[in-house]
Amino acid sequence: MRSKSDSLILDRAFYERNAFAVARELLGKVLVRETEKGVTSGRIVETEAYIGPEDMASHAYKSLRTRRTEVQYGPKGHAYIYFVYGMYYCLNVTSGGIFGKPEVILIRAVEPIEGIESMLNNRELTEDKVKKSTSGPGKLCDAMEITTKLNGHDLVKPPLCIENGDKVSQDRIQQAKRIGVDYAGRWKNMLWRYFIEDNDFVSRAP
DNA sequence: TGCACGATTCTCT
């Protein structure tokens, strides 16, 4: 059982580093969501880095600053959540070593730990479909009830936070091109997707 | 004010 102690929660300094380091080190950490129905949690197994102004794949490309992207310019370690394709939400974490520079990490997949039944329920899946429950950015938000209501939430406290987990050895971490950013010119080829080797919950093989 | 499109997923072929 997970400890009730808050000491496991990652502190602000963890996020105040460049997006590549944070994206890599988020692997193995535990995303925890609390609702009135209970707790759901999952081990982060896939992430993507977006580094802002110069990155054509980023929502903050050319320092675009609007109501949607505003959170990216705020404190690090906050949730940047947006709505895509008219039906899915995506969860990102603000990061970066430079205050005000919009760097974020997209959480692309988690491996369910707690509240599996609840997650399957939210996704309207049967228990033999666990692997389909959180293996993608839209899926995990659906399973863990993460919506834009939590946009801007500070991830060092409930009801949405990230806790320490088992350390993932460097040789188990793979890199690949980011997904769904074919419009981003040469930036689409950057190997800024990180995932745990041979993990069943990674959204797609390279 | 209108319009094209997306950091996705599911279903069917």
Added chain:
DNA sequence: GAGAATCGTGCAA
């Protein structure tokens, strides 16, 4: 592998 679902956002007019 292709096509649909579906609506907020950003930009042109």
